[in-house]
Amino acid sequence: MPLDGRIETALQRALALVQTSSAPPLLGAALPYAIFPGGARIRPTILLSVAGACGDDRPELADAAAAALELIHCASLVHDDLPAFDDADTRRGKASLHRAYGEPIAVLSGDSMIVLAFEVLAEAGAVHPGRALRLIRALAQRTGAAQGICAGQAWESEPVVDLAAYHNAKTGALFIAATQMGAISAGHDPEPWQDLGTLIGSAFQVADDLKDALCSADVTGKPAGQDVALARPSAVRSLGVDGAWRHLEDILSGAIASIPSCPGEARLAKMVQAYARRIMDIPTAAVRG
């Protein structure tokens, strides 16, 4: 099955753990609203690609890991959109969850998706309990208060920000989870896969900075020029447009070079190259073409 089909099926199966029973109607409707239709599903795609490169000998575990990771991402979007954070009116082209269902249901939807992520991994764990526990630890570490996306968001409440820690946690954490959980699903050591996750996360961050600086709101779906307007740290602010562009190319070459030796190494390198082309497309369209 193509990766996108596997991801959507895994998410539907995860949601069935909640919807087959007696959830309160609003919360029961808010969860699929938060999960479908998705964005690019880039994190679970990376996860399944790495699992594939490592042999993917327990595809049901890789599918559960992909669903769990995307659930955490969806939860973070719902909570980040809340009035206490970004106070966003829209998300993925429709009303943000708290605008559609109210703030209490938005808080509880985020909480429920975090819980469901771990439940999905535990449910799938029967085929290999040891790997399932390692997946749960990896996901928790990249979600939680020390180095996870909770830490990343919490840095925004600090008067003095450790910029490296902020970017690693806010953007990098779930990409590191993606590569490492892909490896764990297939029984490989996650350690050598950390660099690839970190570098893909950095590329994503720099590409986002370039888009913010160069593209109109029509292209990105977000207001343009926000980094400068809000004095946010940005690769474009510190390196200039050309410098940020060269930095992005360096990061992507580094990402491909960092791929650990594994059965599907060549195919994974092609996937990262294709991802790189996609990342670099939007600024190219806006600036160079």
Next chain:
Amino acid sequence: MPLDGRIETALQRALALVQTSSAPPLLGAALPYAIFPGGARIRPTILLSVAGACGDDRPELADAAAAALELIHCASLVHDDLPAFDDADTRRGKASLHRAYGEPIAVLSGDSMIVLAFEVLAEAGAVHPGRALRLIRALAQRTGAAQGICAGQAWESEPVVDLAAYHNAKTGALFIAATQMGAISAGHDPEPWQDLGTLIGSAFQVADDLKDALCSADVTGKPAGQDVALARPSAVRSLGVDGAWRHLEDILSGAIASIPSCPGEARLAKMVQAYARRIMDIPTAAVRG
């Protein structure tokens, strides 16, 4: 070690998973603020008592389960206190977390404690991966959107409320988690332990209704008479004070009778009786003495 010592030590050990590393300072300070000093720690006390009654052959797993359960409870208090829900100024005799640290850190503290609960169970799981995965599933089920405390809180956003589902999820869920996770920690089947958790949860609910009706705010630490003032469902409203009192006695006898056959059955029955006396003390002091 006495149970309360085990619980505090287990919670400190859980928190060390976050604090030894580079958490953002405010979030790193908010987590211990949310966890210490605790309330009665009634849920982890029940969990460890049931584990003890079942032989407690993996005390490190029972300790992790007790910490995980209390972390979920603490997370629910922080999120329930948010302006979108109860908008509480105080909790356990000090400022509520969002009053002390701001709303963003309060949302993220709750999220982080949910994540930490599952991380603690996965970390302790090496001694018995199968039991650890069963603990994670049991905790997720009693926390999540179908029958867990997320469902319980979400029922309050519904125009029409299924009262039995509401009480079971809002109050009962974590007591069922307590008895079932105690059994699982010690390698026993959790199924026969559900009734005890349900009945302790019901007793807790009816005692709370009696306290609300009979005690001053000085005694309960909460405004009195809120159930009638807010037209909330309450055992006192539907049965009267004497009826609710008899109902509470019936529930507690039923709870003792429901204890499954196990090595420490007699001792556990004494513990539930002692708990029952403590539950019934406050209304007695207010009304009968």
